Amino acid sequence: MSKEKKLVEEITSMDEDFARWYTDIVKKADLIEYTSIKGCCVFRPYAYALWENIQHTLDSKFKELGHENVYMPMFIPESLLEKEKDHVEGFAPEVAWVTHGGGEKLTERMCVRPTSETLFCEHYKNIIQSHRDLPKLYNQWCSVVRWEKTTRPFLRSMEFLWQEGHTAHATAEEAQEETIRMLNVYADFCEQYLAIPVVKGRKTDKEKFAGAVATYTIESLMHDGKALQSGTSHNFGDGFAKAFGIQYSDKENKLQYVFQTSWGVTTRLIGALIMVHGDNSGLVLPPRIAPKQVMVVPIAMHKEGVAEKATEICSTLKKTLRADIDLSDKTPGWKFAEYEMKGVPVRLEIGPKDIENNCCVLVRRDTGEKQVASLDNIEETVANLLEDIQNNLFNKALMHRNEHTYVAKDYDEFKNIVDTKPGFVKSMWCGDDACEAKIKEDTGATARCMPFEQEDLGDTCVCCGKKAKTMVYWGKAY
Amino acid sequence: MSKEKKLVEEITSMDEDFARWYTDIVKKADLIEYTSIKGCCVFRPYAYALWENIQHTLDSKFKELGHENVYMPMFIPESLLEKEKDHVEGFAPEVAWVTHGGGEKLTERMCVRPTSETLFCEHYKNIIQSHRDLPKLYNQWCSVVRWEKTTRPFLRSMEFLWQEGHTAHATAEEAQEETIRMLNVYADFCEQYLAIPVVKGRKTDKEKFAGAVATYTIESLMHDGKALQSGTSHNFGDGFAKAFGIQYSDKENKLQYVFQTSWGVTTRLIGALIMVHGDNSGLVLPPRIAPKQVMVVPIAMHKEGVAEKATEICSTLKKTLRADIDLSDKTPGWKFAEYEMKGVPVRLEIGPKDIENNCCVLVRRDTGEKQVASLDNIEETVANLLEDIQNNLFNKALMHRNEHTYVAKDYDEFKNIVDTKPGFVKSMWCGDDACEAKIKEDTGATARCMPFEQEDLGDTCVCCGKKAKTMVYWGKAY
Numbered sequence: 001m002s003k004e005k006k007l008v009e010e011i012t013s014m015d016e017d018f019a020r021w022y023t024d025i026v027k028k029a030d031l032i033e034y035t036s037i038k039g040c041c042v043f044r045p046y047a048y049a050l051w052e053n054i055q056h057t058l059d060s061k062f063k064e065l066g067h068e069n070v071y072m073p074m075f076i077p078e079s080l081l082e083k084e085k086d087h088v089e090g091f092a093p094e095v096a097w098v099t100h101g102g103g104e105k106l107t108e109r110m111c112v113r114p115t116s117e118t119l120f121c122e123h124y125k126n127i128i129q130s131h132r133d134l135p136k137l138y139n140q141w142c143s144v145v146r147w148e149k150t151t152r153p154f155l156r157s158m159e160f161l162w163q164e165g166h167t168a169h170a171t172a173e174e175a176q177e178e179t180i181r182m183l184n185v186y187a188d189f190c191e192q193y194l195a196i197p198v199v200k201g202r203k204t205d206k207e208k209f210a211g212a213v214a215t216y217t218i219e220s221l222m223h224d225g226k227a228l229q230s231g232t233s234h235n236f237g238d239g240f241a242k243a244f245g246i247q248y249s250d251k252e253n254k255l256q257y258v259f260q261t262s263w264g265v266t267t268r269l270i271g272a273l274i275m276v277h278g279d280n281s282g283l284v285l286p287p288r289i290a291p292k293q294v295m296v297v298p299i300a301m302h303k304e305g306v307a308e309k310a311t312e313i314c315s316t317l318k319k320t321l322r323a324d325i326d327l328s329d330k331t332p333g334w335k336f337a338e339y340e341m342k343g344v345p346v347r348l349e350i351g352p353k354d355i356e357n358n359c360c361v362l363v364r365r366d367t368g369e370k371q372v373a374s375l376d377n378i379e380e381t382v383a384n385l386l387e388d389i390q391n392n393l394f395n396k397a398l399m400h401r402n403e404h405t406y407v408a409k410d411y412d413e414f415k416n417i418v419d420t421k422p423g424f425v426k427s428m429w430c431g432d433d434a435c436e437a438k439i440k441e442d443t444g445a446t447a448r449c450m451p452f453e454q455e456d457l458g459d460t461c462v463c464c465g466k467k468a469k470t471m472v473y474w475g476k477a478y
Numbered sequence: 479m480s481k482e483k484k485l486v487e488e489i490t491s492m493d494e495d496f497a498r499w500y501t502d503i504v505k506k507a508d509l510i511e512y513t514s515i516k517g518c519c520v521f522r523p524y525a526y527a528l529w530e531n532i533q534h535t536l537d538s539k540f541k542e543l544g545h546e547n548v549y550m551p552m553f554i555p556e557s558l559l560e561k562e563k564d565h566v567e568g569f570a571p572e573v574a575w576v577t578h579g580g581g582e583k584l585t586e587r588m589c590v591r592p593t594s595e596t597l598f599c600e601h602y603k604n605i606i607q608s609h610r611d612l613p614k615l616y617n618q619w620c621s622v623v624r625w626e627k628t629t630r631p632f633l634r635s636m637e638f639l640w641q642e643g644h645t646a647h648a649t650a651e652e653a654q655e656e657t658i659r660m661l662n663v664y665a666d667f668c669e670q671y672l673a674i675p676v677v678k679g680r681k682t683d684k685e686k687f688a689g690a691v692a693t694y695t696i697e698s699l700m701h702d703g704k705a706l707q708s709g710t711s712h713n714f715g716d717g718f719a720k721a722f723g724i725q726y727s728d729k730e731n732k733l734q735y736v737f738q739t740s741w742g743v744t745t746r747l748i749g750a751l752i753m754v755h756g757d758n759s760g761l762v763l764p765p766r767i768a769p770k771q772v773m774v775v776p777i778a779m780h781k782e783g784v785a786e787k788a789t790e791i792c793s794t795l796k797k798t799l800r801a802d803i804d805l806s807d808k809t810p811g812w813k814f815a816e817y818e819m820k821g822v823p824v825r826l827e828i829g830p831k832d833i834e835n836n837c838c839v840l841v842r843r844d845t846g847e848k849q850v851a852s853l854d855n856i857e858e859t860v861a862n863l864l865e866d867i868q869n870n871l872f873n874k875a876l877m878h879r880n881e882h883t884y885v886a887k888d889y890d891e892f893k894n895i896v897d898t899k900p901g902f903v904k905s906m907w908c909g910d911d912a913c914e915a916k917i918k919e920d921t922g923a924t925a926r927c928m929p930f931e932q933e934d935l936g937d938t939c940v941c942c943g944k945k946a947k948t949m950v951y952w953g954k955a956y
Contacts, residue, residue: 040551042601048547069526073518093581100575102625123520147580
């Protein structure tokens with residue numbers, strides 16, 4: 001599709017059809033292009049630039065906390081995958097199998113990694129001997145494959161990009177600390193960079209990772225009221241260590257099993273950005289993660305000095321911000337629509353009149369507000385505006401989540417809310433798998449998490465009426 | 479193996495057995511750990527940090543030149559791989575096939591990408607319509623799989639990490655310019671960062687990439703006199719465009735085929751670093767690429783104030799250099815050996831006496847030279863020393879290459895040199911495939927490249943004696 005054609009095509013309104021709105025944006029903001037491989041997409045430059053910003057920010061944080069990056073093979077022999085019983089049960093049904101290589105049938109088939117616990121365990125068994133080798137704090141950036149029946153760009157795809165942290169510790173306490181530490185890294189990143197408020201909590205046993213003792217999660221609420229699991233952190237205890245025989249000699253020279261964790265976030269965070277902040281004109285990107293924070297659009301570019309002045313301003317901004325300029329011969333109107341679609345936080349318009357008056361027009365993507373700004377200290381003015389936008393996006397998302405978080409005290413109320421009011425439902429739960437399963441069957445809502453911030457909503461389970469153990473966030477989820 | 483044990487084990491001398499010396503270093507410098515998957519290794523933190531430094535440097539350069547990063551699927555359906563005849567013939571024998579996914583047999587098998595030309599072509603066909611869409615300058619960082627019978631860490635492995643640039647242009651001239659531009663980026667990077675001198679040239683038809691019109695290469699010489707192809711850049715002409723139907727409408731609105739290039743370097747560059755600069759004490763890393771440029775080792779650390787002063791110096795150095803300090807309770811001797819093995823360019827020793835005298839001892843990894851340095855301006859002193867080391871490593875490697883580059887005027891001389899003197903042999907060639915094949919069969923040497931810098935070594939082919947067309951670098955290669 002040519003750029004010129006695109007402008008006239010409108011995207012579906014989000015209120016009319018949220019799913020189509022989403023796929024329209026994904027396509028029209030040049031994030032994704034489909035391929036002939038079912039469930040696999042091309043991450044186009046704009047999407048990949050978002051991912052690079054996510055990577056750089058998280059990677060620095062991981063390294064600050066002492067983690068080191070490694071790279072493991074992408075293949076897992078079937079016998080290795082099978083070493084931990086729960087783990088293989090969880091993943092075997094959704095892997096891709098390599099059966100032939102170099103023109104020959106393999107003696108043992110290998111799957112393409114759906115996650116790399118088994119590979120890290122094999123490696124840890126080789127390199128950990130003494131308490132002095134601990135902790136091992138490793139991370140890997142790679143792609144993984146999970147055979148999904150229904151796929152959606154960023155949210156659920158056969159192949160996706162992620163990071164997977166894998167750590168080994170001397171004690172159960174240290175492993176638990178690491179699990180929570182990394183969950184907090186994810187939560188802070190989502191809130192401070194992606195401007196997405198999250199609920200931190202623990203998954204129910206039913207929802208936890210295959211092979212984990214406990215899974216912790218950050219859950220966020222999309223604009224349509226559906227929940228998105230946005231990052232998870234798992235405490236494995238010594239289960240994998242026992243299955244793989246990962247032992248170290250402690251200070252008394254006694255053999256002990258290590259305690260392990262793993263944690264990951266994926267390119268689905270890009271899906272969250274779209275669904276939390278986007279509107280009917282396209283993407284709306286938080287400045288701290290936006291590939292371009294400010295786009296300079298010259299007005300009446302044929303007039304003498306306009307292109308030059310606009311370029312000069314762009315250069316000034318570039319010193320401290322991710323700024324760019326569009327000097328193409330497209331109309332200003334086309335450019336406005338294009339950078340709105342791409343969610344660039346600030347547009348800077350400058351024409352002959354503005355130059356005469358030593359000013360320009362700044363347009364916020366989040367509110368559409370226009371302001372005339374002096375060219376003196378333009379760098380600072382734009383930087384402050386970006387900070388405002390970042391805060392506003394977070395506050396708007398938080399308000400949206402609060403407005404769409406409900407309390408249900410009995411089951412009729414619960415069902416009614418899930419049925420009519422998209423969002424989170426907070427209610428008490430007895431802790432019984434049967435109630436969790438019943439709620440899912442009756443309403444389609446799943447237990448998103450048992451939040452760290454518990455509230456007292458009564459003593460009885462919302463489903464069975466028996467004694468409640470814990471408060472749970474429920475919701476329909478992506 | 480515990481760290482304590484490692485020190486006492488010596489690595490094989492490179493003169494005694496170069497191949498074992500190489501694998502010893504790979505293991506003992508903590509670069510690689512083997513896995514249960516044949517031909518696949520773990521890239522340990524130290525190796526991955528080297529790769530990250532290579533990535534960051536090249537990635538900035540690519541972006542400076544207008545390239546954008548994307549991510550393509552890792553799978554290629556068989557029918558897509560088969561679209562370009564030469565290409566599939568070149569790669570089909572060495573791919574891994576996925577035949578089952580999600581518990582079911584696939585209707586069409588898919589290979590794990592050995593390279594992604596076919597995927598980029600499919601994508602370009604979708605997104606290129608007008609001359610305004612050109613050029614497309616894309617790059618991808620990923621891992622690829624090629625089913626190799628014999629494998630060696632970094633040099634030849636079933637899975638390796640690389641970047642693959644793929645570009646599409648309006649004209650053949652632009653594609654040729656891009657091909658050479660990127661070859662020069664690689665050459666400059668190898669020389670300026672890796673301190674590895676390279677010969678730039680064109681591959682013979684026999685050695686060119688499957689599907690390319692012309693392949694250009696940078697060839698470097700390892701310490702044992704074997705050549706290593708260190709990076710390649712391919713001009714595809716419009717061959718892939720015709721096979722995939724990638725057309726654009728030009729300014730006169732006529733349909734034209736695009737012209738394409740691709741270019742790549744891989745983790746084999748780490749192998750080159752080892753084999754060009756390493757010695758019998760381990761790795762020797764050029765400062766510009768070394769994960770740690772200077773390691774501070776306190777002497778008599780139990781003495782009051784030593785650890786504190788050493789830490790203070792390390793902090794000072796960290797402001798501008800990649801510095802680290804080893805405060806572990808291991809002996810200084812152990813630490814010296816460890817950081818020599820890891821090729822850290824400069825060691826800074828500091829003990830109570832040094833502190834009294836406001837000085838420290840600097841030890842160069844490349845020459846073993848020691849010098850006493852004042853703590854005043856230590857940052858600048860170390861920075862200058864690193865610059866010296868960088869230059870010295872390049873000059874040493876260049877001298878080694880020059881000393882191991884021979885001229886052969888007739889076939890007896892040629893065979894004698896290849897037989898007895900490891901290195902490059904320069905000689906004239908008639909351009910006939912038959913001579914190239916005969917030379918390979920008789921001597922094991924292959925045509926490394928037809929260098930851009932041609933020399934006049936006579937008029938006759940070194941093999942058949944007929945009229946010569948071009949000068950060629952020959953050599954045994956990894």
